[in-house]
Amino acid sequence: MRAGQVLDDPVISLDILPTSLAAAGVEVSPIHDGANLLPWLKGREENPNDTLYWSWRCLSAIRIGTLKETRSHADVQATDGTVVPAHIFADLAVNPRELPSKALESAEKRAMLSEKLDKWLEQVQTEQEKLKPE
Numbered sequence: 001m002r003a004g005q006v007l008d009d010p011v012i013s014l015d016i017l018p019t020s021l022a023a024a025g026v027e028v029s030p031i032h033d034g035a036n037l038l039p040w041l042k043g044r045e046e047n048p049n050d051t052l053y054w055s056w057r058c059l060s061a062i063r064i065g066t067l068k069e070t071r072s073h074a075d076v077q078a079t080d081g082t083v084v085p086a087h088i089f090a091d092l093a094v095n096p097r098e099l100p101s102k103a104l105e106s107a108e109k110r111a112m113l114s115e116k117l118d119k120w121l122e123q124v125q126t127e128q129e130k131l132k133p134e
Contacts, residue, residue: 002043009047010063011037012054053120062117066093067104069113089113 014034021028022036039045052063058073072086089104104110 005041007041007047009040009049010052011047011049012052015049051116053117055121055124060117060121062113062120063092064113064116066091067109067113068092068098069110069117070098071117 012034015037016034018028018034019037019041022038028036035048037048040047050064054061059071061068061070068088068090070088070090075086076084078084085100088098088100089110090098090102091104091109092098095102095104
């Protein structure tokens, strides 16, 4: 890697383990979530994270480039009293704080994000069902 190199592409914390294992010369098990970022960091490949997904309890989200959708089961109230809607669409390039008042207006882009997130959540559910003991 070049000294002083700065990359602005998004990555996710799940990439830390596979990247660290690869840097240590350990073969990365397919059971680990995340991607080995070393080929990207060394300039040999594109960022493997063109789309990021995450889910935790009742929260889920997708990010593609600067577009992001965040879902929750209900609106919540922030500590400053602001109501945060259960469903937020944002273009982080123009709305980095994901303010509902500056929500992503493109119905086409919102539909694309929702469709991809729905498919991913279905896949995760299917994989979880396979892991349940009989």
